[in-house]
Amino acid sequence: MTSRDGYQWTPETGLTQGVPSLGVISPPTNIKDEDKDGPWDVIVIGGGYCGLTATRDLTVAGFKTLLLEARDRIGGRSWSSNIDGYPYEMGGTWVHWHQSHVWREITRYKMHNALSPSFNFSRGVNHFQLRTNPTSSTYMTHEAEDELLRSALHKFTNVDGTNGRTVLPFPHDMFYVPEFRKYDEMSYAERIEQIKDELSLNERSSLEAFILLCSGGRMENSSFGEFLHWWAMSGYTYQGCMDCLISYKFTEGQSAFARRFWEEAMGTGRLGYVFECPVRSVVDEKGGRGVRVTARDGREFVAKRVVCTIPLNVLSTIQFSPALATEKVSAMQAGHVNMCTKVHAEVDNKDMRSWTGIAYPFNKLCYAIGDGTTPAGNTHLVCFGTDANHIQPDEDVRETLKAVGELAPGEFGVKRLVFHNWVKDEFAKGAWFFSRPGMVSGCLDGLRERHGGVVFANSDWALGWRSFIDGAIEEGTRAARVVLEELGTKRDEVKARL
Amino acid sequence: MTSRDGYQWTPETGLTQGVPSLGVISPPTNIKDEDKDGPWDVIVIGGGYCGLTATRDLTVAGFKTLLLEARDRIGGRSWSSNIDGYPYEMGGTWVHWHQSHVWREITRYKMHNALSPSFNFSRGVNHFQLRTNPTSSTYMTHEAEDELLRSALHKFTNVDGTNGRTVLPFPHDMFYVPEFRKYDEMSYAERIEQIKDELSLNERSSLEAFILLCSGGRMENSSFGEFLHWWAMSGYTYQGCMDCLISYKFTEGQSAFARRFWEEAMGTGRLGYVFECPVRSVVDEKGGRGVRVTARDGREFVAKRVVCTIPLNVLSTIQFSPALATEKVSAMQAGHVNMCTKVHAEVDNKDMRSWTGIAYPFNKLCYAIGDGTTPAGNTHLVCFGTDANHIQPDEDVRETLKAVGELAPGEFGVKRLVFHNWVKDEFAKGAWFFSRPGMVSGCLDGLRERHGGVVFANSDWALGWRSFIDGAIEEGTRAARVVLEELGTKRDEVKARL
Numbered sequence: 003m004t005s006r007d008g009y010q011w012t013p014e015t016g017l018t019q020g021v022p023s024l025g026v027i028s029p030p031t032n033i034k035d036e037d038k039d040g041p042w043d044v045i046v047i048g049g050g051y052c053g054l055t056a057t058r059d060l061t062v063a064g065f066k067t068l069l070l071e072a073r074d075r076i077g078g079r080s081w082s083s084n085i086d087g088y089p090y091e092m093g094g095t096w097v098h099w100h101q102s103h104v105w106r107e108i109t110r111y112k113m114h115n116a117l118s119p120s121f122n123f124s125r126g127v128n129h130f131q132l133r134t135n136p137t138s139s140t141y142m143t144h145e146a147e148d149e150l151l152r153s154a155l156h157k158f159t160n161v162d163g164t165n166g167r168t169v170l171p172f173p174h175d176m177f178y179v180p181e182f183r184k185y186d187e188m189s190y191a192e193r194i195e196q197i198k199d200e201l202s203l204n205e206r207s208s209l210e211a212f213i214l215l216c217s218g219g220r221m222e223n224s225s226f227g228e229f230l231h232w233w234a235m236s237g238y239t240y241q242g243c244m245d246c247l248i249s250y251k252f253t254e255g256q257s258a259f260a261r262r263f264w265e266e267a268m269g270t271g272r273l274g275y276v277f278e279c280p281v282r283s284v285v286d287e288k289g290g291r292g293v294r295v296t297a298r299d300g301r302e303f304v305a306k307r308v309v310c311t312i313p314l315n316v317l318s319t320i321q322f323s324p325a326l327a328t329e330k331v332s333a334m335q336a337g338h339v340n341m342c343t344k345v346h347a348e349v350d351n352k353d354m355r356s357w358t359g360i361a362y363p364f365n366k367l368c369y370a371i372g373d374g375t376t377p378a379g380n381t382h383l384v385c386f387g388t389d390a391n392h393i394q395p396d397e398d399v400r401e402t403l404k405a406v407g408e409l410a411p412g413e414f415g416v417k418r419l420v421f422h423n424w425v426k427d428e429f430a431k432g433a434w435f436f437s438r439p440g441m442v443s444g445c446l447d448g449l450r451e452r453h454g455g456v457v458f459a460n461s462d463w464a465l466g467w468r469s470f471i472d473g474a475i476e477e478g479t480r481a482a483r484v485v486l487e488e489l490g491t492k493r494d495e496v497k498a499r500l
Numbered sequence: 501m502t503s504r505d506g507y508q509w510t511p512e513t514g515l516t517q518g519v520p521s522l523g524v525i526s527p528p529t530n531i532k533d534e535d536k537d538g539p540w541d542v543i544v545i546g547g548g549y550c551g552l553t554a555t556r557d558l559t560v561a562g563f564k565t566l567l568l569e570a571r572d573r574i575g576g577r578s579w580s581s582n583i584d585g586y587p588y589e590m591g592g593t594w595v596h597w598h599q600s601h602v603w604r605e606i607t608r609y610k611m612h613n614a615l616s617p618s619f620n621f622s623r624g625v626n627h628f629q630l631r632t633n634p635t636s637s638t639y640m641t642h643e644a645e646d647e648l649l650r651s652a653l654h655k656f657t658n659v660d661g662t663n664g665r666t667v668l669p670f671p672h673d674m675f676y677v678p679e680f681r682k683y684d685e686m687s688y689a690e691r692i693e694q695i696k697d698e699l700s701l702n703e704r705s706s707l708e709a710f711i712l713l714c715s716g717g718r719m720e721n722s723s724f725g726e727f728l729h730w731w732a733m734s735g736y737t738y739q740g741c742m743d744c745l746i747s748y749k750f751t752e753g754q755s756a757f758a759r760r761f762w763e764e765a766m767g768t769g770r771l772g773y774v775f776e777c778p779v780r781s782v783v784d785e786k787g788g789r790g791v792r793v794t795a796r797d798g799r800e801f802v803a804k805r806v807v808c809t810i811p812l813n814v815l816s817t818i819q820f821s822p823a824l825a826t827e828k829v830s831a832m833q834a835g836h837v838n839m840c841t842k843v844h845a846e847v848d849n850k851d852m853r854s855w856t857g858i859a860y861p862f863n864k865l866c867y868a869i870g871d872g873t874t875p876a877g878n879t880h881l882v883c884f885g886t887d888a889n890h891i892q893p894d895e896d897v898r899e900t901l902k903a904v905g906e907l908a909p910g911e912f913g914v915k916r917l918v919f920h921n922w923v924k925d926e927f928a929k930g931a932w933f934f935s936r937p938g939m940v941s942g943c944l945d946g947l948r949e950r951h952g953g954v955v956f957a958n959s960d961w962a963l964g965w966r967s968f969i970d971g972a973i974e975e976g977t978r979a980a981r982v983v984l985e986e987l988g989t990k991r992d993e994v995k996a997r998l
Contacts, residue, residue, distance in 0.1 A: 062989050063560050099672065099964065100735065102607070105600035110977050114672040114963065174597065174612040237598065237735055237743065245735065271990035465612065466597065479608050491560050492769035 050078020055478025082255025089255030329448025548576020553976025580753025587753030827946025
């Protein structure tokens with residue numbers, strides 16, 4: 003099945019919109035017009051991992067659940083396109099067993115043996131290419147690359163003599179040490195200013211490229227505290243970051259994983275769904291008459307509870323009644339800063355499989371790695387850009403090709419590009435959440451608050467691996483549990499028996 | 501409520517059996533004799549974390565489930581006794597956010613802010629006391645302690661130049677690199693023999709005490725590969741081991757956590773239970789007539805499926821019909837090696853709160869740390885012994901007091917001892933699972949195999965944090981999912997509607 007999402011470019015076809023994915027659901031709905039009123043126990047808005055988890059948990063627990071999704075596919079900001087049998091990860095990609103919620107699901111769905119390492123340094127160029135200007139490259143071993151980034155990250159994170167352990171001992175409880183607020187309020191740029199004299203030029207370039215890779219933003223609008231949170235979640239080490247952030251992916255792609263949730267929910271016989279159904283408004287009816295969700299096309303659905311998994315940057319496009327609380331509205335209006343560009347390139351140089359590169363700050367794609375070998379025997383590179391030097395990869399493919407080429411000039415020809423423009427995607431308006439300075443301390447609690455019959459759940463305001471697939475599952479699990487507690491899982495016929 | 505399990509000693513009362521616990525369930529059953537035949541969808545044997553997880557998942561998913569437990573309490577090998585408002589952990593204690601299954605549950609039950617650090621080096625003696633003989637002590641800073649153990653553990657684990665990463669890249673898939681089998685088959689003693697010339701005396705003593713603390717066994721019968729598995733799960737670092745193995749515990753004790761599972765299951769109205777009901781036999785009736793479980797007192801119960809969570813070392817006390825497969829039987833007969841002794845001591849020296857100590861090999865308790873401050877203002881020390889120099893702490897309290905005192909002679913008087921003798925416990929026959937050399941490669945798959953209508957689930961054969969609370973929840977989750985898949989979660993009345 004082909005999704006309307008995503009782009010592909012080859013020299014032969016030029017740029018085309020829409021790529022195949024296991025995540026496309028067909029037919030787009032399983033309910034007839036006359037059945038649309040259910041009655042539904044719960045409506046889940048959004049079929050990303052958060053919504054899928056909530057839907058799965060609720061349907062398994064016996065609730066009649068209606069899933070509304072704006073797109074033609076499941077997965078939200080994490081989905082894969084299988085092209086010629088090879089999976090390209092369009093958004094969220096990497097998972098690790100130190101990410102509790104996603105790993106619990108991976109184990110439960112018996113996919114713990116279905117992961118592959120992204121890095122493979124067993125043959126080929128086997129080096130790191132650092133470009134701090136368009137006219138030269140520095141080549142290093144991967145050991146030297148690790149040492150460079152480890153050194154730089156230790157300087158960046160070491161605000162307390164213990165690389166963050168003292169100021170952030172419980173990463174799920176960010177303000178356990180109240181003074182952590184000051185790091186939350188500090189930008190990347192402000193932190194770099196404090197340590198700039200300790201950093202070599204190579205350290206600084208690599209560090210900035212790495213932390214911008216994490217935030218997808220700019221030095222001035224990315225929160226240092228949010229990076230420390232990622233760092234703490236990763237075990238306060240560079241190696242932990244590499245392991246958790248960018249090392250292990252699904253051999254068959256994210257959408258193969260997402261389908262497990264989908265299929266389990268479908269198997270209960272309690273799931274109704276409507277895809278290609280963007281929501282216009284959510285109205286909590288007075289007098290406990292339920293929550294009414296109206297689609298852009300005017301269709302209306304009512305349930306006892308709504309789990310709204312719409313991302314932060316999109317929430318302001320929905321009308322809520324009664325109006326949302328101030329904290330939520332101000333966070334929605336500010337939005338998060340992640341304007342990451344992620345571009346896959348299939349390149350005709352087998353030896354690039356063991357290559358990694360940084361081209362910063364001059365290039366529109368600043369960080370890339372060899373991520374696989376395609377069925378044609380080419381190398382698959384995954385390349386990242388950020389808001390600091392932004393590119394819309396679909397708008398001028400020559401510019402995109404140039405930015406890919408500048409990562410390692412003269413080393414390859416590009417046979418294919420695959421990408422999703424998350425910034426222009428009206429249902430995402432950016433990539434994974436990354437906090438502005440002060441945003442987490444100011445808004446996190448408010449974002450997590452429910453609103454009458456509406457439970458808000460999204461990785462954007464998870465406590466642990468916020469922004470990650472793990473955080474989405476954390477939040478979907480939380481939302482389902484809230485609903486379970488309120489609607490109850492006791493069934494009368496059973497109560498009578500025991 | 502007071503459990504029959506556990507012992508307490510004070511100078512005033514002497515040794516008494518039975519300690520208070522939040523985990524005691526009263527009344528011991530909620531089913532009447534005439535209702536005992538259910539009909540039950542599932543019988544879960546054992547109310548430790550594995551059985552509680554399976555029971556919770558199954559009841560929430562709509563299955564009428566009967567929990568049979570030999571003891572008077574939930575929690576199995578992990579339970580706490582609250583004495584004068586202070587929790588003593590009688591068995592499994594520590595948890596971490598890198599342990600996926602337990603952390604998922606901690607988050608789901610909103611207990612992520614309910615943890616306390618075991619170590620507190622903020623005041624007092626603030627040192628590590630190493631005793632390699634009964635006549636002297638070496639004192640070190642905790643930084644020097646960390647350096648000593650880090651150095652020793654790196655030598656111990658570094659079989660491949662990458663501290664185990666190369667030979668065990670996917671810890672959930674232990675034989676992904678087939679050569680790992682040779683480490684699985686290697687004993688601690690054999691590995692020490694390979695590196696003994698690289699180790700200082702202090703390194704060797706500390707290392708042996710630490711790895712025996714992990715195995716609870718002897719140098720000759722503990723598998724080096726199993727330790728490498730713990731090490732890999734912890735992120736291949738000493739700090740990761742400390743974080744995951746011995747750093748964070750529930751402020752209110754394990755039994756407060758176990759009750760969450762219990763209460764959720766009870767809240768469904770689908771849970772029947774019988775405590776103080778040891779099982780004698782499990783018979784898979786011919787012709788799909790279900791599985792019959794017979795208690796020692798002759799009561800019989802029948803269900804479509806049985807989830808048997810009885811630990812490895814106890815399995816051979818149950819009669820199974822038809823007979824179990826050879827692999828399972830041979831593993832049951834061999835048993836695991838963990839004969840750990842864990843003794844809590846309340847001591848009248850406040851300054852010991854920041855103390856850690858090793859007394860090895862001469863002492864019957866080889867590893868201890870300051871673990872808290874009691875309501876009386878005394879220090880709570882938790883002390884461990886292993887099968888290498890075994891003590892039955894209830895048999896001769898003077899000997900136990902002597903072993904506690906030998907950890908730091910002259911530093912304190914003992915006001916209270918609290919412990920559970922897991923070795924003599926007929927429903928445990930040892931502490932957490934630790935593999936003999938070759939046992940995991942030889943038996944793990946067999947232990948995980950189902951047997952007709954009986955699904956075997958226990959932390960003893962988990963894939964990830966085997967032996968841990970996390971592994972118990974992993975296994976309970978797996979077992980519930982197997983049953984869900986087989987019995988189905990679709991309800992006819994709903995099917996008709998959609």
